[in-house]
Structure formats: C-alpha cells, structure tokens
Amino acid sequence: MVDIGTERYTFSFTIRDSPAYFINVQSWGREEYIRSLSESFRVGDCVTIENPLIQSKEAEREEKFSPVTPSGYKLLLSENHSVVKTSSCYDTDTRLLSLLHLPVKDPQDYYSLGDIVANGQSLHGRVLNVLAAVMAVGEPKYFVTSDKRKGQRCEVKLYDETERSFPIVCWDNESIQLAQSWIPQETVIFASDVRINFDKFRNCMTATVISKTIITTNPVEAVVDVYTVEQLKEKALQSDGKLEPLHGIIYGYISTLDIDENVSRVLRNRCSVCRFIVNEASNTCAFCSDVSPEARSTFASFDILVDVTDHTGTLRSCYLSDCVAEETLACTVQEFLMLEEDQKTALKWQLLLERSKIYFKDKMEVFGFSSDRHMA
Structure with missing residues (x-):
C-alpha cells in the first residue's frame, strides 16, 4: 500500500546470465529503499534476485530510455517482497565473470571515430555503437543547476586508428565511477547505444553515455585474430x-x-x-x-x-x-x-x-x- 501523495523513487539496471540473454530490472519505492538498493552493488557485481515480478515489457516505449534487450519481459522489484543479494568474488561463477568482457551487440557493428567525424552533423542525435581505446580520463566535475539540483560530469578522450582524440561524456554516477577505473592507453571499450552530438561550442562531434548505453570494458570479441x-x-x-x-x-x-x-x-x-x-x-x-x-x-x-x-x-x-x-x-x-x-x-x-x-x-x-x- 502506498500513501496518497507519497513520493516514489525509481532505479533501473540490467542483468545478464549468458552470452545471449539479458534483461532490464526496475524497482520503485521510498527514497531510503531506492538509495540503499542503488548503493548496494556496482556494474560488474554478481547478484541474486529473489521474488521479482515478471512483466511483459512495452518495447517501443520502454526501450527509448532503457537498453535494448532480447527478452520480451522485464523484472520488477518490490520493496516489501523482493531481495537483491550480492555475491563475493570467491562465490561467483567464473562463467558469469567472463560475460563482463562480451559485448551485448554484434562486436563488428560499430562506427570508427573517423567515420563519426567524417559524417559530421549528419549523425547529430543518432544513437550508435563505438569501439575505441581510452586515451585520457578526466576528473569528475560537480555543479549545481539553476533549480538547485546537484549534477556531475566526466569527460573521457578516446582514440582509434582513425582518430587521435574523441570526447565521450558521462553524466551519471555509475558510468563516471566505471570510467575512473579505466587505464589510459590500456583499456579498450565497446560502448553500445551512445548518443552522438555536434558540440557547437567546441565545433566538434562528441559522444554521450545515456540511459540506454551499456559499456563493455576490454571486450574479448575486439581481439579475435x-x-x-x-x-x-x-x-x-x-x-x-x-x-x-x-x-x-x-x-x-x-x-x-x-x-x-x-x-x-x-x-x-x-x-x-x-x-x-x-x-x-x-x-x-x-x-x-x-x-x-x-x-x-x-x-x-x-x-x-x-x-x-x-x-x-x-x-x-x-x-x-x-x-x-x-x-x-x-x-x-x-x-x-x-x-x-x-x-x-x-x-x-x-x-x-x-x-x-x-x-x-x-x-x-x-x-x-x-x-x-x-x-x-
């Protein structure tokens, strides 16, 4: 039962247990519950979810803002009935850990950075995949908006054999924390469903991590030969x-x-x-x-x-x-x-x-x- 007028908060994430299958999870509840849940695990952690509600997803509406998944369903978490437990690295099946380096999209389906720059403003607003190496990771920058909301931003410079430096911007806490773990000139990322924009101020193309984006660090499919x-x-x-x-x-x-x-x-x-x-x-x-x-x-x-x-x-x-x-x-x-x-x-x-x-x-x-x- 929810009290009329009570604020409800939401938190979404995506889980995967095999190369072919992954599914989106949504949770609703009080601020304390959602905050505690969102802070209890990170991208790359292994979790067990007890008593989720399985519901058909409305793909056209929901996948505008969530990762595209092969499943026709989604999981809903209830504050009163569902439980999410994390596993220690010692209890985790190594087959699950190997999925962290397997892209969720076809590893050959991506734009080179040079292609993005060459196509220029014709790609403005498009959502596409990028495979590139990390050149530099910026420090997170914190700010307050005009309506008093706190925000943060982190810019990462990518490169590949076609382009020496290309910016990708992270705005959410999870992707910023992930980016801080990347090693310049060592880490390779496959970023599925990033938004491409033309930055008028800098007069260049940029990429942005959005709610649909899934980033695979050091993808194994990127090294096949x-x-x-x-x-x-x-x-x-x-x-x-x-x-x-x-x-x-x-x-x-x-x-x-x-x-x-x-x-x-x-x-x-x-x-x-x-x-x-x-x-x-x-x-x-x-x-x-x-x-x-x-x-x-x-x-x-x-x-x-x-x-x-x-x-x-x-x-x-x-x-x-x-x-x-x-x-x-x-x-x-x-x-x-x-x-x-x-x-x-x-x-x-x-x-x-x-x-x-x-x-x-x-x-x-x-x-x-x-x-x-x-x-x-």
Whole structure:
C-alpha cells in the first residue's frame, strides 16, 4: 500500500546470465529503499534476485530510455517482497565473470571515430555503437543547476586508428565511477547505444553515455585474430617495413626480458593526467601543457622492451608497459625497486620461455599475458 501523495523513487539496471540473454530490472519505492538498493552493488557485481515480478515489457516505449534487450519481459522489484543479494568474488561463477568482457551487440557493428567525424552533423542525435581505446580520463566535475539540483560530469578522450582524440561524456554516477577505473592507453571499450552530438561550442562531434548505453570494458570479441610471428613480419614487409596498428593474439613466449639490468631500461616516467611517457630531459608532458602546473605530476611505471618468439620466428623490441607489466611480473613498481638483483633474475626466469597467450595491440604493445598455468 502506498500513501496518497507519497513520493516514489525509481532505479533501473540490467542483468545478464549468458552470452545471449539479458534483461532490464526496475524497482520503485521510498527514497531510503531506492538509495540503499542503488548503493548496494556496482556494474560488474554478481547478484541474486529473489521474488521479482515478471512483466511483459512495452518495447517501443520502454526501450527509448532503457537498453535494448532480447527478452520480451522485464523484472520488477518490490520493496516489501523482493531481495537483491550480492555475491563475493570467491562465490561467483567464473562463467558469469567472463560475460563482463562480451559485448551485448554484434562486436563488428560499430562506427570508427573517423567515420563519426567524417559524417559530421549528419549523425547529430543518432544513437550508435563505438569501439575505441581510452586515451585520457578526466576528473569528475560537480555543479549545481539553476533549480538547485546537484549534477556531475566526466569527460573521457578516446582514440582509434582513425582518430587521435574523441570526447565521450558521462553524466551519471555509475558510468563516471566505471570510467575512473579505466587505464589510459590500456583499456579498450565497446560502448553500445551512445548518443552522438555536434558540440557547437567546441565545433566538434562528441559522444554521450545515456540511459540506454551499456559499456563493455576490454571486450574479448575486439581481439579475435591469431597471428604467428612470421605472419606479422609479412604484414610489415607489405607495408614498407612498418607494422600497421592492429590487435591480435600470439601463442608463443617471451624470449628476452632484461629486468635485472639497469633500472633506467625498465622504468619510465609517465604523466599522471594522460599517462603518456614524458620527456626524459624536461620531465614534462607534451600533451598536457594546458593543465595547471599544480595538477601536473609524474610517476614511475614499467616500460620494458621484450622479444616475443613462437615456432616461426622472433619479434624484437615489443613493449610490455604500465599495468600490464605489473600484472605479468606480479609486483608493483615500488615492490620491484625493493627486490635484490638475484630476486629480479629469479623473477625473469619464471617468465622466460614459458608458453603463453600474448595479447598485443597497435605497434606490438603487449596488453594481455596469460601463461599456460592460467590457460584452459
């Protein structure tokens, strides 16, 4: 029973339990209930929903503002009868976790950033899919509207092989929190159903995360091609010795990993704003000169040259950098600096010559590494 005149609040989210099926969930209730529910889990958490009401959805009306789902139904949560429980990472089925990296749309159905820019204002107001890498993540900006409502905004710069910098704007708390977890020059996103607009003030095209948008971080379908070293060398020869930017997988092993030599060959300073490597002589970033000096700083990160070998040959001078290097070495920069020389050598030989599934992007930068110990 609802008291006449009592304000009711709503909260919506989307759940998925298989590659093919996902469904929208809506909840209504008092402000305290909705606020508590919305703060009890995040995108990527696994949940169990007890006693939801199953209702047919009005697709044409509802999917104007909600993600398009393959189901003809939606779930309704009742404050008095429904319960949402979160699962710890230890209790979560790994098959569910793998869905986090599987796009909800056809992974080949997207616009390149260059296509969006080239089509210009003809795409203004369109809702479409984007596949791109993260170049920089801005700090959330907070504001108050003229009618005293609080708001927030976060802008992320994307790039791909067709466009160096393209802005996508997040306005809601969930997408802003998600964006803060992205690693510039490491994270790839597949954003389904973002709105494209022409920004008159900046005279450029932009994308906006809306209530229909579902973002897949580091989509597995974005990396589908498996190469041998020989095939990559042939591609380089076909393009006058320069390997064009591409994503793929090599099944091979790291054959050179000189982490026990001079530390200057292992670590480089990066900009804390955009995470690009800074000029060694001046210790300044060429891309963030417009940022105030107080907001600029640098930090040490891994930037290791490695050789990758398979049964067909060796690719020399590939980059193993930043967070991917930390995951591969299983230690942070600070922990690495505390190692003795013999410990660094032992760490090197743990990884050398071990058959692995190596993900690479652009011009042979490793962005994923899985050894046989972790491979199915």
